[in-house]
Amino acid sequence: MENWRKNPVVFWLLGIPPSLWLILFFLIPLGIVWFISFGEKRGIVDIAITGTLDNYARALQPLYLQIFWKSIWMAGAATVICLIVGYPVAFAIAFAPERWKIWLMLAVILPFWINILIRTYALIAVFRTRGFANFTLEWLWEKGDWLLAAVGLGEYHLLGERFSPLTMLYNNFAVSMGIVYAFLPFMILPLYANIEKLDRSYMEASLDLGAGHWRTFVSVVFPLTWHGALSGIIIVFIPALGAFFIPELLGGTDSQLIGNVIERQFKAANDWPFGGALSFLLMYATFGALALRAALVGRGKVLEA
Amino acid sequence: MPIGPLEYCRRWWLQLIVGLTFVLLYAPIVTLVAFSFNNSRRNIVWRGFTFDYYVKAWHNQSLFDAFVNSLTIAIVNTAVSTILGVMAALLLWRFRFPGKAAFEGFSALPIVIPEICMGVAMMAFFARIGWPTGLPWPLNLSNITIAHIAFSFPFVAVIVRGRLIGFNRELEDASKDLGAGEWQTLRYIVLPYLRPGIVAGALIAFTLSLDDFVITFFTSGPDTITLPVKIFSMVRFSVTPEVNAASTVLIVITVIATVAATRMQAPARRGSPGGG
Amino acid sequence: MTQRRRTGYTRRTFLAGTGAVAAGLSFHPKLTWAAEEPKLSFYNWDTYIGETTLDDFKDATGIEATMDLFADNDELFAKLKEGNPGYDVIVPTNDFVERMIGAEMLLPLDHSKIPNFKNVGKAFRDAAFDPGRQHSMPYMWGTIGIGYRKSKVNGTPDSWKALLDSDEYSGRIALLGDAQAVIGSTLKYLGHSFNSTNPDEIAKAEALLIKQKPHIKVFADDNGQDLLLSGEVDLTMEWNGDILQVIDEDDDLSFVVPKEGGELWQDCLAIPNGAPHPDNAHKFINFILDAEVGAAVADFIQYATPNEAAKKLMPPEYVNNPAIFPSDEVIARCEPPLYRGETAIQLYDAAWTRIQAA
Numbered sequence: 029m030e031n032w033r034k035n036p037v038v039f040w041l042l043g044i045p046p047s048l049w050l051i052l053f054f055l056i057p058l059g060i061v062w063f064i065s066f067g068e069k070r071g072i073v074d075i076a077i078t079g080t081l082d083n084y085a086r087a088l089q090p091l092y093l094q095i096f097w098k099s100i101w102m103a104g105a106a107t108v109i110c111l112i113v114g115y116p117v118a119f120a121i122a123f124a125p126e127r128w129k130i131w132l133m134l135a136v137i138l139p140f141w142i143n144i145l146i147r148t149y150a151l152i153a154v155f156r157t158r159g160f161a162n163f164t165l166e167w168l169w170e171k172g173d174w175l176l177a178a179v180g181l182g183e184y185h186l187l188g189e190r191f192s193p194l195t196m197l198y199n200n201f202a203v204s205m206g207i208v209y210a211f212l213p214f215m216i217l218p219l220y221a222n223i224e225k226l227d228r229s230y231m232e233a234s235l236d237l238g239a240g241h242w243r244t245f246v247s248v249v250f251p252l253t254w255h256g257a258l259s260g261i262i263i264v265f266i267p268a269l270g271a272f273f274i275p276e277l278l279g280g281t282d283s284q285l286i287g288n289v290i291e292r293q294f295k296a297a298n299d300w301p302f303g304g305a306l307s308f309l310l311m312y313a314t315f316g317a318l319a320l321r322a323a324l325v326g327r328g329k330v331l332e333a
Numbered sequence: 334m335p336i337g338p339l340e341y342c343r344r345w346w347l348q349l350i351v352g353l354t355f356v357l358l359y360a361p362i363v364t365l366v367a368f369s370f371n372n373s374r375r376n377i378v379w380r381g382f383t384f385d386y387y388v389k390a391w392h393n394q395s396l397f398d399a400f401v402n403s404l405t406i407a408i409v410n411t412a413v414s415t416i417l418g419v420m421a422a423l424l425l426w427r428f429r430f431p432g433k434a435a436f437e438g439f440s441a442l443p444i445v446i447p448e449i450c451m452g453v454a455m456m457a458f459f460a461r462i463g464w465p466t467g468l469p470w471p472l473n474l475s476n477i478t479i480a481h482i483a484f485s486f487p488f489v490a491v492i493v494r495g496r497l498i499g500f501n502r503e504l505e506d507a508s509k510d511l512g513a514g515e516w517q518t519l520r521y522i523v524l525p526y527l528r529p530g531i532v533a534g535a536l537i538a539f540t541l542s543l544d545d546f547v548i549t550f551f552t553s554g555p556d557t558i559t560l561p562v563k564i565f566s567m568v569r570f571s572v573t574p575e576v577n578a579a580s581t582v583l584i585v586i587t588v589i590a591t592v593a594a595t596r597m598q599a600p601a602r603r604g605s606p607g608g609g
Numbered sequence: 610m611t612q613r614r615r616t617g618y619t620r621r622t623f624l625a626g627t628g629a630v631a632a633g634l635s636f637h638p639k640l641t642w643a644a645e646e647p648k649l650s651f652y653n654w655d656t657y658i659g660e661t662t663l664d665d666f667k668d669a670t671g672i673e674a675t676m677d678l679f680a681d682n683d684e685l686f687a688k689l690k691e692g693n694p695g696y697d698v699i700v701p702t703n704d705f706v707e708r709m710i711g712a713e714m715l716l717p718l719d720h721s722k723i724p725n726f727k728n729v730g731k732a733f734r735d736a737a738f739d740p741g742r743q744h745s746m747p748y749m750w751g752t753i754g755i756g757y758r759k760s761k762v763n764g765t766p767d768s769w770k771a772l773l774d775s776d777e778y779s780g781r782i783a784l785l786g787d788a789q790a791v792i793g794s795t796l797k798y799l800g801h802s803f804n805s806t807n808p809d810e811i812a813k814a815e816a817l818l819i820k821q822k823p824h825i826k827v828f829a830d831d832n833g834q835d836l837l838l839s840g841e842v843d844l845t846m847e848w849n850g851d852i853l854q855v856i857d858e859d860d861d862l863s864f865v866v867p868k869e870g871g872e873l874w875q876d877c878l879a880i881p882n883g884a885p886h887p888d889n890a891h892k893f894i895n896f897i898l899d900a901e902v903g904a905a906v907a908d909f910i911q912y913a914t915p916n917e918a919a920k921k922l923m924p925p926e927y928v929n930n931p932a933i934f935p936s937d938e939v940i941a942r943c944e945p946p947l948y949r950g951e952t953a954i955q956l957y958d959a960a961w962t963r964i965q966a967a
Contacts, residue, residue, distance in 0.1 A: 032430040038515055039428055046421040046486065050439060053483040054451075057458035058442070061450060064457075069951055095966055116350045123339060135355060137536055138584065139362050144544050145564050146580050150361035153368070158840050160364060197841075198827040212358070213540070217533040218495050224529055225499045228339060235339075259495045263444065263488065270447030273546070276786070281825050284965035291449050295683035296788060297958035298690075298951065300453070307450035314445045318438070395676065453687075460691040550684070558677055 065304030075300060083305035092289065092306065096313070099285040102200065103268035106207035110215040110264050111257060113208070118219035118256075122226075136216055144210055148277050151209060155196040162193040198280035206274040211267065215260040222256025223249070258321060266314050270307075286310060366584075369577030386574035387582075396579055399563035406474050406549075406559065407542040410481040414538040417482065418489025419531060423523075425490070426497045443484040444491070452551035455480040459552060473557050480552045481542045488541065489534035496530030649674040649889045652685065652696040654876075657749075659906040666896050672889050680831070681787075689714055693883035697890040703875040704789075706745045707738040707948035715744040716880040722891035725898035728918035736875070738947065745877035746894050747915035749907075752873055752935060752943055753790055754866035756834060756852035761843040769798035769867045772825075772844055773817060779824040783837075783845040786830035788961035789946060790872055791818070794846065797869045803944035806953045815960045819967045828965075837862060848874075849932050850912040856932075864932045870942030875915070 032039040065084070067077040086092075121132045139147065154160045196202060226249065234244040250257075272287030279285075286306065293303030372381035390396055421440055425433070443451070459476050500523070508518045524531070546561040553562060564576055647670075651663070655678045659665075663674045677696070679685045682705045688694065689709075701709060709715050720726060723746065726734075733747040755766055761781070766772075772782050773795055784791050793803040795814040805811065826842055833845035834855045852864040878897060880890045896902055903919030913933050914920055920928060927933060935943075 029427065029429050032428040035428075035515075039424070039430070042420045042424040042427075046417045046424070046440070046490075047436070049417060049483060049486070053455075053458075053479050054443060055439065057454035058446070058451070060457050060461070061454045091963060091966060095962075113354055116347055117354055120347055120351045136358075137540065139358055145546065145561060146365060146576060147361055150365040150368075153364050154361050156839060156841055160360070209358075209361075214537065217537060218492050221492060221496050221530050221533050222499075225496065231339060255498055256495055259491055263491065266445050267448070270449070272449065276830065280827050281822050281965070284962070287447060287449070288965070289962055290447055292788075292958060292961075294449055294453050295687050297954055298683075298686065299955055299958070303453075304450070307447050310447055311442070311445050311450075315438070318441055318445065322434070322437070457691055460694075551688075563678060 061300075061304045062308065064300050065302075065308055067301045069299065069301060083301045084309070086302060087305045087309050092286075095284060095286050095289060096310070099269055099287065100313075102204060102285060103207065103265050103271075106204045106211070106268055107215075107261055107265040109204070109208050110212055111261065114212060114215035114219050114260065115257075118216050118223050121216075121220050122223040133220070137213055139213075144273070145277075147209070148206060148274065151206060151278070152197060155202065155205075157193050157195070157197070159197075161196060165194065197278060200279070200283055202278040202280075203275050203283050203285075206278040207268045207271060210271075210274060211264040214263045214267075218259040218263065219253070219256045222253045222259075226252055258324075262318070262321065266317075269314060270310060362584075365577050366581045369574050369581045371574045371577075386578045390575045390578040390582070393575065393579075395558065396560075396563060396575070399558045399560045400579065402474060402557060403543055403560040405471055406478050406481060407539050409474075409478050410485055410542040411535050411539045413478075413482050414485035414489050415531060415535045417486040418534055418538070419493055419527070421486065421490040422493035422497055423519075426494060426500075440487050440490060443487045446484075448484075448545075448547040449551075451480075451484060452548040455483075455548060456551040477549055477552045477557060477559065480548050481545060484548065485538040485541050488537050489531075492534040492537065493527060493530045496527055496533075500526055645886045645888050647672040647889070649886055649893055650695055650697045650884075651676045651893070652679060652688075652699045653677070654679065654700060657700065657876075657910060659902070659909045662897070662902060662906055665902065665905075666893060669896060670889075670892055672892065674893065689881055693881045695885055696881055697884040697886050698893055699879055699881055700748060700876050701745075701879060702946070703736065703738045703877060704946040704948045706877050706879060709879070709881075710739065710744050711948070714882055716882050716884060716887060716890075717743050718746070718880065718894075719891060722888075723895045723898065725895045728898050728900055728903070728916050730915050730917040730920070733875070733915040738945070739877070745879040746898060748876045748878050748897070749910070749912040750873070750875040750915055751849045751912050751933075752866050752939075753785070753794070753846065753848055753871045754852075754864055756837050756845045756847045756855070756862060756864050758837060758840075758843045758861055759863050760861050765863075765865055766844060767865055767868050769794055769869055769871075772846060773798050773821055776824050778844055780826055781843040782825050783827050783829045783833045783842040784825055785833065785846050786828040788957045791828075791846070792957055792960060793944075793946065794871055797871065797944070798867075800869070803870075803872060804947045804949055806949050806956065808956065811956060811960055815964055818964050822964070822967060850910065853911050853930075853932055866935055866939050866943065868942065870939075870944060873940065873943035873945045875945065 063077050064075055066079050066081070067075045068080055068082070070076045117136065121129060121136070124132055152159070156162075196205075230248050230252065231244055234248045235241075239247065269285075270287045270290070271285065272291040275283045275285045275288055290303050290306045290310070293299045293306060297303075369386060370382050370384070372383040372385065425437060425440075455476070464476050504522055504526075505518055508522045513521070544561060549559050550562050553559060560579075649666075649672050651658075651674050653676055658676065663676060666672065666674050679688065682702050685699060685701055686705060686708070689696070689699070690712075693714075706715070720742075726742075726746070729747060733750075735742060736745075736747075739745050755769075755772060757766055762771075762778070771778060772784065792811065792814050795817055796805050796810060797803050799810070799813060799817070801807070801810045801814075827836070829836055829845065833842075833847040834851040836842045837845050837847075837852070838855045838859055847864075849864055849866075852862065856862045856864065878894045880887055880894075884890055897906070898916060900916065900918035900922060903914055903916035904922040907914040907916075907919060907923060907927070911927075911933065914923075931939075
């Protein structure tokens with residue numbers, strides 16, 4: 029890494045466009061909301077910036093902290109599932125024969141070019157009580173039952189008296205699955221980019237020296253590719269925290285996440301100062317997570333080129 | 334032929350896992366496409382096969398306009414975000430400068446921020462600075478596009494940076510020693526190495542833009558309806574097969590476009606430096 | 610060589626430059642001197658207009674109308690709060706009309722430009738939320754009640770009790786996702802006013818809902834009727850028109866307004882401040898209030914029309930349908946949602962957050 033003074037032309041050339049965009053079209057609008065979060069409502073649409081901390085005090089009440097915690101928990105669980113599912117798929121794409129790579133990548137990305145709303149409704153069609161997942165399970169149950177009867181174990185009703193469909197929708201399970209379904213490619217792509225550039229000879233050496241595949245993965249592959257995993261985790265966990273849409277469509281009565289509360293403040297409750305305070309608290313918390321990541325990466329500097 | 338130690342794709346357990354994942358990934362999509370032929374307005378129960386809703390979707394001018402808008406925004410967004418994202422990634426990877434940590438932090442903010450907060454912020458911003466409304470197409474999509482770029486390019490930057498971490502700087506030094514200038518080094522050494530990262534980043538930018546609802550909703554106005562916003566309001570009454578039909582068409586177009594792009598790209602893919 | 614470059618900015622190029630700028634400026638819509646161009650921007654709920662109404666409007670007046678969509682009143686309000694992004698006619702519900710009038714977001718209507726106002730039924734000529742109809746015209750009205758599946762329910766669930774206070778149908782109930790509708794209906798069930806701002810009464814409603822929560826399957830924002838149709842739930846709190854649309858597809862379904870009463874809403878046409886074509890907007894509202902146009906709209910969307918002249922043109926199955934036009938005594942039991950001020954809204958929202966989090 030060189031000091032910027034060594035090459036000021038390149039530095040400014042690379043630096044100005046993104047910085048300008050960031051400041052003008054992101055930081056300034058955000059600043060406006062930040063100011064609003066220190067304000068009070070005066071009448072229906074006016075907001076007076078009074079420098080009050082009331083909104084933040086309100087946001088730190090146990091009611092809201094509990095919701096925060098639930099959101100973190102839910103988003104975290106979904107992220108872990110994404111990681112577990114994403115690694116094999118990213119692996120498969122990275123180690124696939126050249127010709128297949130782009131097709132596999134396409135196959136992963138394609139569902140996500142379809143509008144998320146429609147996909148979620150399609151998810152509903154699959155997972156609801158009279159949906160296809162339950163139809164399939166019911167079919168399997170009937171076959172299993174018939175098999176048991178054929179073997180002579182019919183009267184024990186080992187599989188239950190009657191098929192009871194699984195409730196896979198309108199609960200927290202559905203919300204987690206919805207998040208996984210929505211954010212999976214954001215995990216797979218960075219993982220793939222990282223696994224792809226892994227030097228294969230490390231793996232071959234490890235296998236030659238007698239380690240099994242799993243051991244090779246744990247001791248060789250993972251330490252070398254965890255940067256990709258970290259990128260993926262960040263890209264999945266953080267938006268998942270603020271999601272309001274998926275709990276709204278797929279969740280039950282128990283699935284209110286912080287995103288839903290914030291959304292209501294800006295719309296139904298028309299309480300922009302409070303909504304601003306809640307969003308900023310959310311951001312500070314996740315900012316802390318990012319700082320943690322920077323610290324982790326800093327400590328692992330030996331892995332940087 | 335016996336399976337080589339690294340030929341993971343030929344091992345049954347990986348094939349099983351990946352296969353299962355793809356089945357679960359595509360089951361809702363297949364349902365979606367199948368139900369686009371459903372002869373029922375509410376699309377809950379199957380009532381018979383028909384092409385009617387494709388015809389309806391074709392004649393639905395507002396749906397079509399929304400689709401064109403979404404596509405335009407997504408394309409512009411992908412182009413600009415990729416460029417800005419690569420620039421930001423290169424900047425952070427290459428240079429030390431005062432305030433670097435702050436810059437890194439700020440450029441990560443669009444990823445951290447709840448979408449609705451950003452949507453509201455953009456809306457307030459454009460209203461307060463008096464951004465002109467009622468411009469002719471495609472300029473009236475400008476404020477949506479700007480908002481999209483603002484939240485997309487940090488994603489691209491993160492992905493490209495992930496790729497850059499493994500880049501061997503000695504290649505860059507060697508190139509300079511051999512007399513190449515900055516631009517040439519960039520073009521012939523760094524960028525080809527980055528290509529998987531850039532492609533991944535561009536794909537994400539495109540997806541984010543096409544899918545985005547919250548931020549687009551707050552920054553859009555009359556004549557600038559995009560597909561997600563249109564669908565969200567249509568869905569208030571039910572997802573009619575019309576919407577499924579439109580989505581199916583979108584999928585087909587996307588597949589064709591990507592296949593074409595891949596075919597055009599294939600010959601150049603041999604011999605990319607830096608491992609692949 | 611450099612000298613010639615500096616003198617490249619001749620007078621000619623300067624004039625050409627200003628000419629180009631002037632030509633460009635003349636295309637800017639805000640600078641045209643002519644009368645309003647024949648365009649209209651209509652911001653409406655989805656499919657809440659007749660099939661050919663907009664085209665008919667163009668044929669009748671030559672004004673081209675485009676329709677944009679919003680999903681609920683809160684969205685509409687949030688969009689317009691910071692300034693009108695260019696809409697001419699909007700369709701808020703009555704309590705939002707009240708709120709927007711209070712926030713001075715609506716343009717006063719010029720009744721002389723809306724002669725078809727004479728078609729409006731007597732009951733709708735005036736309104737508590739908009740005295741003298743200065744800012745809005747009635748569009749459609751209706752109720753919120755219980756949609757249910759006849760074969761799965763004992764008798765007729767003519768009370769909110771089945772949804773709000775009993776475990777008879779545990780896990781087969783859906784409520785709306787709107788704080789005001791649900792809390793308001795609960796207040797009605799408890800014998801209070803739909804619009805109560807009494808914190809004790811709201812607390813009682815909140816406690817009841819929290820107690821009932823384990824039996825409720827989902828708070829369905831817009832798709833309660835779909836859940837009913839697909840068999841996911843057997844009872845749902847929904848708008849009458851939505852249930853009517855699914856009754857069409859499955860006649861095992863039915864609709865009833867509970868005996869304690871429910872919400873009686875009215876959607877209105879209004880012109881937001883800063884509308885670019887207020888004159889065209891008036892023409893449009895007048896067009897909608899025409900008898901035949903009103904009848905076509907009502908026929909397509911199957912909600913109750915406040916337009917007496919249009920109602921006369923409708924077939925008997927529409928006029929006599931109790932789900933569309935409830936009897937007077939049902940109407941007497943229902944209450945319109947009123948806007949009670951921002952603090953009331955915050956009170957409801959806080960209660961709703963607690964209910965959801967419990």
